[in-house]
Amino acid sequence: MVINKQRKGDMNMKSAKLSIAALLAIVLLAGCGSGNTNKQGAAGSDSGSGASASPAAASGSAAASAEPASYKKLGDEPLTLTFYSTSGTFPDVEFNTLIADPIHAKYPNVTIERITPAANTTNEEVLSTYTPDIIYSSSSSHANIIRTGVYEDLRPYIEKFGFDTSRIKPILWNYAQELTKGKGDQIWIIPFNANQHVLYYNKDIFDKFGVPYPTDEQQTWDDVIEIAKKLTRTVNGVHYVGLAVDNLSGLAKGLGLSITDRTEGNSTLSSDPGWLRTFELQKKILEIPGYVGPDNFWNYGRDQFMKDQTIAMRASWLANMVGPLEELRQQGVEFNWDIAPVPNFEDQLGVTREAQVHSLSINKNSPHKDEAFQVIAEILSDEGQLILSRNGRVPAVVNPALEAEYGTEIPVLQGKKVQNVFVGEPLQEHYTSAYDLGVSSALTDAAEGLAIGGLDVNTALRNAEEAINQKAESLRSTLGAP
Template identity: 25%
Template sequence: MKKIWTAGMAIILTMGLLAGCSGDNGNSQGTTGGSQGKTSSEGGGEGGAEQVTLKMPVLPDDLEAFKAAYTEFQKENPNIAIEFETYPQKQYYEKLRLQLSGGADYDLFAGNLDVMLDTGILEPLDGYLKDNNTDMSGYGVLLDSMKINGHTYGLPYRKSNWMLYYNKTLFDQYNVPYPSDDMTWEEFRELAKAMTHGSGADKVYGAYMQQWPQTWYMQAVQKGSTIIDKDLSEFKNALQLRMDMEQEGSIMSWSEQKSTGAHYNAAFQKGNVAMNLIGDWHVAQLRQAEDEGKIDFDWDVVPIPHPDGVSANTSLALPVTLMMNKNSKHKEEAFKAVAFMTGAQGAEVFASRGYLTGFTNDEIKKAYIGEGSRKPANLHYFLEQREYPEYPMLPGVKNIIVGQIYTQEGELALAGEQTAEQAIKRIEERIQAEWANKYGEDFQTK
């Protein structure tokens, strides 16, 4: 009997060891949980805390940064594992919305707040912020602009701000002073004309403005207008300036951009564009090009031009947020992840990887600047900007108003089929007919 009892205990112990070794709950879509990825029923966290696994889709460009932030997060929250998933950039929101509508058990997810508002699946964060006494000081004015009907539905982990990039080698070649860090749009226009030389394939353009409507409507937004205002008169002069610069030949025309498939990144890297008006993400693109030996000219940044009467270094900013699923079974743990990833600790990880973060403080700014060995020399301008939201965080604004109405009517003007005044009038009419009647009464900011 003694031998039988001993053999039985050995079998039980062996089975227990095997069960412990098979506890890896990772998946094939970017999970970083590894052997920590236990479900809530497994228990046994630090101090007896329940083990929980959160599922979290993120944009593909942000996946590696999230994994790095998660490594720091688990040091403080060993009982919370996170399985990351992602989809191709162009299909991200379509697939995310489809999965959520089908009941996917995502606990939280990343992306643009306005694209997800109409799903009805977002968990308001107000109670969590209050109960956890969350530090909100570092989010700045962007957070207030993201409140919908008085509620907070997401916290920004990064943002996209605009800057003016310039080819120092070209300016030196033509003996023209570099762009000023306090330049009006009219001064920018004159500088672009001064830097335009030649013709045909050898032409040097004074500036490049991507086909996007943001590159012209930003002038009105800098003055405090929004793209859903009933009176859009401020936008007429903004569109007219781009049309004038095209006629002067100082920027590539919209029609040529469309017919040749021109793109701001390739155009600037070619070396025949003096100034490039684009967002903060272009820094990483140019650094990569330098690492790959694709460019050999010197470059730097200054703030985008501003209207008369508006402070220098006033930029558009578009927040990218973390949101919680109201159907999550682990809301408290999900909020811990949201607060960490978007707060001071997570932001420092993102900033060290070159992201402009939603939350900022002195340590985060140091992490963003780094050791200062890479271009641009004036990277600090990104951290000193006065920001206006690129557009209100309301459902349909990005897809309907920006993607359709402003794009289509602006392109008709740039193609010479209507005046700037006619285009803005049509935009006003279409916003009321195609957007406001659907969303305007149900959603209000702040």
């Protein structure tokens, strides 16, 4: 396990368009960027020193009568905070650009260092060995990190520093509250960004086979499958595949499906009709002529799209691809790709997949809780969220002016149809329990049965349900109630 120091240079952001800049200036001067009624910024400073700031009540409510009786102001003294990412795709180029560099630029006394665990080290091992001050998580780790007991209740800090939670997009804040359902009035996470889905497509493959690109309007799955059929073929020994979709777990995001029920942990595959539709859609994709490749390979993902460049279309998360594509570009590898709206079922057009919540939290064992929360508040300010938006992440806060700047600072998105990121309304992410995480491999097994095991939809669905319930029974003996 090592802790790598990250670069601390100032951010060199381009100027926003005049109208956007003017609007942001008005918003920031009004204090909306911080959630405070003064002009001090999200963590109580407008100068970067933090020396004279005092937190106030959230924007839209009465000002605090006095600053907190005792708290540590960010930037008063030299400080190093440690940061650990428990899940999701968060390469160093994004960590530096979105967190380490802007914080150090505003507070030269403050350095954010990233904990980089050794390969195959579990979150539990890291959190029992090290004490990261700030924890970055997503739905693929929230439930398990909750079980470690390291999340600090953020309610006292929200009140102490006058952090305005009403600025956070409702679908993200509702999810944050859902995590602590039945745990009292606690908050364990602050949403960092909304990780939305898009349809990536390789224009070179479309051009090679003379097929028109996907439209800028949301299409149905049936429409996209017809396009994929024209692009799935083997030419000169290269096997091209028209469509990759992150399989059953990815397709289920379009209907907001949970694998298990929250009260018992049992399978929902037979009780929720959405799962039958999802299995049927998966089967349609796998049955595209020529889809299954040499050696029965069928499980296509990021590497085949980004590195091999043999996938014509891929429906997936923004965060799963944009940062890695920028890293690839910096290594000198580029290709001609673009973005279209993610497809959905015909009766669900206008709605996109669930927006995954990437979040920031405080370790309850951190000796720097006040400062860690002030860093989080800075990142959630309009200034911090503008940096995030310009560099390819969808802001967590409600502010159309920030979304209008999406992708303007990250080279890999220049010239791309980034407006298609915002076509359709994303669903609120469902609560992903430790049971969901523990049984998810049954969906991969089911997809494999459909792809190369000769299974029909009903058999694959029934087998998956049996496997999920068996796994759930085992989990109950180790995890207890869901």
